[in-house]
Amino acid sequence: MNSPNPPTIGRRGFLGLAAGATALAATSSAVQAAGLKTNAKIVIIGAGAGGTALANRLMDRLEGAQITLIDPRKEHLYQPGLTLVAAGLKPADYVLSATTDWLPKGVALIQEKAAAIDPVAKTVATESGQTLSYDFLVVAPGLVLDHDAIDGFSLDMVGNNGIGALYAGPQYAAATWKAASKFIEEGGHGVFTRPATEMKCAGAPLKHTFLIDDRLRRAGTRGKAEISYVAPQTSLFGVPIVSEKVRMLFGDRGIDPIYCQTVKSIDAGAKRVTFASPDGDQEMDYDYIHLIPPQRAPEVIRQSGLSWADKWTDQGWVECDMSTLQHLRYPEVWALGDVAGVPKGKTAASVKWQVPVVEDQIVSAIAGKSPSETYNGYTSCPMITKIGRAMLVEFDYQNNLTPSFPGIIPPLEELWISWLMKEVALKATYNAMLRGKA
Amino acid sequence: MKDMTFETLIAVFEEIFGRGLFWAMVVVAALVTLAYAFVLIRDRSVSWRKFLWAQVSMPVGAVLAVWFVMTMTHSGISDIGGAVDLIVFLGVATMGAIGMAILVYTLESLVKPPREDTHS
Numbered sequence: 001m002n003s004p005n006p007p008t009i010g011r012r013g014f015l016g017l018a019a020g021a022t023a024l025a026a027t028s029s030a031v032q033a034a035g036l037k038t039n040a041k042i043v044i045i046g047a048g049a050g051g052t053a054l055a056n057r058l059m060d061r062l063e064g065a066q067i068t069l070i071d072p073r074k075e076h077l078y079q080p081g082l083t084l085v086a087a088g089l090k091p092a093d094y095v096l097s098a099t100t101d102w103l104p105k106g107v108a109l110i111q112e113k114a115a116a117i118d119p120v121a122k123t124v125a126t127e128s129g130q131t132l133s134y135d136f137l138v139v140a141p142g143l144v145l146d147h148d149a150i151d152g153f154s155l156d157m158v159g160n161n162g163i164g165a166l167y168a169g170p171q172y173a174a175a176t177w178k179a180a181s182k183f184i185e186e187g188g189h190g191v192f193t194r195p196a197t198e199m200k201c202a203g204a205p206l207k208h209t210f211l212i213d214d215r216l217r218r219a220g221t222r223g224k225a226e227i228s229y230v231a232p233q234t235s236l237f238g239v240p241i242v243s244e245k246v247r248m249l250f251g252d253r254g255i256d257p258i259y260c261q262t263v264k265s266i267d268a269g270a271k272r273v274t275f276a277s278p279d280g281d282q283e284m285d286y287d288y289i290h291l292i293p294p295q296r297a298p299e300v301i302r303q304s305g306l307s308w309a310d311k312w313t314d315q316g317w318v319e320c321d322m323s324t325l326q327h328l329r330y331p332e333v334w335a336l337g338d339v340a341g342v343p344k345g346k347t348a349a350s351v352k353w354q355v356p357v358v359e360d361q362i363v364s365a366i367a368g369k370s371p372s373e374t375y376n377g378y379t380s381c382p383m384i385t386k387i388g389r390a391m392l393v394e395f396d397y398q399n400n401l402t403p404s405f406p407g408i409i410p411p412l413e414e415l416w417i418s419w420l421m422k423e424v425a426l427k428a429t430y431n432a433m434l435r436g437k438a
Numbered sequence: 439m440k441d442m443t444f445e446t447l448i449a450v451f452e453e454i455f456g457r458g459l460f461w462a463m464v465v466v467a468a469l470v471t472l473a474y475a476f477v478l479i480r481d482r483s484v485s486w487r488k489f490l491w492a493q494v495s496m497p498v499g500a501v502l503a504v505w506f507v508m509t510m511t512h513s514g515i516s517d518i519g520g521a522v523d524l525i526v527f528l529g530v531a532t533m534g535a536i537g538m539a540i541l542v543y544t545l546e547s548l549v550k551p552p553r554e555d556t557h558s
Contacts, residue, residue, distance in 0.1 A: 089512055388517030408522055416513060416523040423511040428453035437449035 035063030038366045043124050043132055045114045045300075046140035047071035049079075049348050049434065050337035052102045053355045054138060056436030059104040061363050067107040068132060070114045070124065071141075073099055076434075077169065078427055080348050083204050085173035086166035087211035088181065089387065092174040102434040114141065117304035119330040136362050139301060139318055140336035143200060143346070146294045151265030153291060161268045162188075162288040166208060167200075180288060184215045187224025188287025191273060196232035196262045197294040197315050200338050200346040203381035203393070205229075206236065206246055208290055213253050214386040227255045228284070230275065232262035238344070239399045242383075245412045249385055263291060297339050306333065308341045317341030322397065323374040325358055332365075334358045342377065344397055349380035352433045378402060382422035390418040474540050477547035485552060492543040496535035503534020 042058060044051045047069045055067055081095040103109060112126040117137070125131045145167055147155055158165045159175025162183060166173040183190055190212060194205040209229050216222040229236070229250065236250070236257060237243040250257050261275035261282060266289065273289055275282045295315070301307060302316035306327065309319070318335035319328050322342050327333035336358050338346045345354065357373045364371035377397030384390045393411050394402045403411045409418060432438035452460050478484070507530050508514055518527055 386517075388511075388513035389519055410520065413520050415519045416517040417520075417526050419513060419517065420507075420511055420526070423513075424454060425450060428450045431453040432446065432449035435449065438446045 035061055036363060036367055037063045038065050040135045040366050041066045041133060042068070042136045042138070042362065043134040044069045044138045044140060045071070045117075045124065046142055046337070046339075047073070047099050047103070047109065048076070048140060048142050048337065049430070050140035050351045050355060051138065052076070052099075052434045053351065053436055054140070054336060054358060055107050056102070056104050056434070057355060057359045058362065059106055060436060061359065062366070065366075068110060069103065069107055070110045070112060070126060070132075071099060072111055072113045072127075074111065075099065076102060078430060079200070080422075080426060080430065082166050082170065082173040083207045083211065083384065085170060086164065086176040086180065086208060087215065087387070088177045089211075092170040095170045095173075102431075104436075114300050117300060117306065119304065119306060119327070119333055122332065135332065136365065137330075137333045138336050138358060138362075139306065139333065139339055141298045141301065141339055143295045143338040144298050146296055149294045150263055150291060152268060153266050153293075157268050162271060162286060163266075163268060164208075164288065164290040165292070166290070167204070167292055176290070180212050180215070180290075183225070183288035184212065184219050184221060186287070187216070187221045188226070189285060190225060190227045190288045190290075191284060191286040192227065192229045192290045193263050193273075194231050194233075194292050195294045197296065198312065198317065198346065199292065199295045201381065202238055202346075203383045205290065205292055207384040209255060210249075210253070210383075210385045211387065212288075213255060218387075222254075227253075228258055229255055230258045230261050230263075230284075232260065234259050239393070239395045239401075241399070241401065241412070242393050242395070245391070246383075249414075266291070295338075301339060306330070306335075312341060322377070323357075324361055324371070325354060325375060326361060334361060342375075342397075344377045344379045344395070345375070347379050347381060348430055348433075349394075350378060352429075352438065353378040355433070376402075380404075382418055382426065384419065384422065385414045388419050389414040389416055390422050391415070392418040392421065470541055470544055473548060474544045477544055477551075481547065481552055485547065488543055488546040488550075491546060492539040495538045495542040499538020499541075500531035500535040502538070503530050506534075 042065055044055055051069055051071065055069055058065065058067055076097045076099045078095040081090055084090040085092055085094060100109065110126055112128055114124050115127045116125040123131050123133050147153060155168055155172060157163045158168065158172045159178045162179050164176030164179045166176045192205060192209040209227065213227055216225050235243040236246045247257065261277045263273060264276045264281065265274045271286055273284050273286055275284065297307060297316035297318065301318060306318050307316040318339050318341045320326060320335040320340055320342065321328060325334050325336060325340055327335065335341065336354055337351050354375050357375045360371045360373035380394040382390045383393050391412055391414055392409050394404060396402050401411050403409065409415065429438050455463065518524055
């Protein structure tokens, strides 16, 4: 079998060969394209998922641009993790990092609130009175949770008397788990709600319901509990085919869906919630309630005349083109993330799809070329249906399912692989996105 | 996934494990693979005795890999819900088995190189 006199190879020679091959592979990786030279002034309001990712990508593409981020928040929140915190699967600090951890060198961060935007004079004023002029403005401040809209409710109630509100932040998500834990131990009536307004991640209220149902089953107390999911809408999810699937799963899990009822007020002492409905106010007793307040654009957006005048008038989302996110009246302004007045897209996955579009728009405007990227409404929701399983639901403006792995990962099946993605890969992908790498 | 390039994948893995740990694991995996290639080339034949031990260790590697993934992700065997899940499950087990076999074979070969007069 062996040749009579095979060439010999020593350990040293072999390692040398291997090292050479590795070095060759490393140097042949793509050469970074040189940045486009410009002295454009770009202001980004908001250093959340959208603002941060965009700043990183623009820094890579442009050379000499003055990029300024305006955001008072010292903490960056990985919001997709809040549902996991509120189900006792992750600690509160799982979602926390510092805003400055993700920002590239060379961008200026003003840690203040934007107080006024003048889209005609092209200036932004901060709370301390500083005024910045811009050539391009991106509004990505996120949205505001209007807790005051629920009578009788305030955030200090979360965690006590069976009240949960996971959207409000990591400490409230952890407090939500505290309140939910008591319900899981003792049983009773669990009421899970959602607001009538547009909201970020419309899957989260469903996920929380599924997770608490699973927790009850694991604790052996599901028999002592009754679960109602109460929505102001006439369906459980904005995409009809997904809504139907969720309705079937609710049937399977014994979760009672109630439609056309909007939370109006709560009486925390009596553990009673009042819903507004077409048939007048309805009262319901609860042992655990999950509240999600109405959601609106921040005041500065609504005051600056950037909002739609004839749509979502109580919510104030930015008037922009559905595919380019460019403002319809002020072409040097773009909306990004939750604040954008488009029918879908208030998730981190949507931001991941939106950022390259706004980046392309700005870079093309500077280069004097016409942009080519468009946003089709892509939104993704790893819909957790129990601990260990999820459905990887992805869709666009037209309510079409847009699976990333057609034929491999069916979007409407409860799968372990979809859960693995949520558990392992999602935060990593999110972080890579923040750095402009995904 | 948008722009699912090799670079994106690397960035995602760096985030999953942390940059230091990820590249340390890559280096360890590369070193073991190199060492495996080295002993194969050096010995010019497979030692079936060592290979037997490597094979015996495979189920251990498979179980360890599955246990690691399930523990890290709060999930269990009962969460397997479809064909792709079964493929992932078997894939994890297979990778654990092969990884373990390579590791055991390489360690054996490095610790006990074949003598000139032994038959392969």
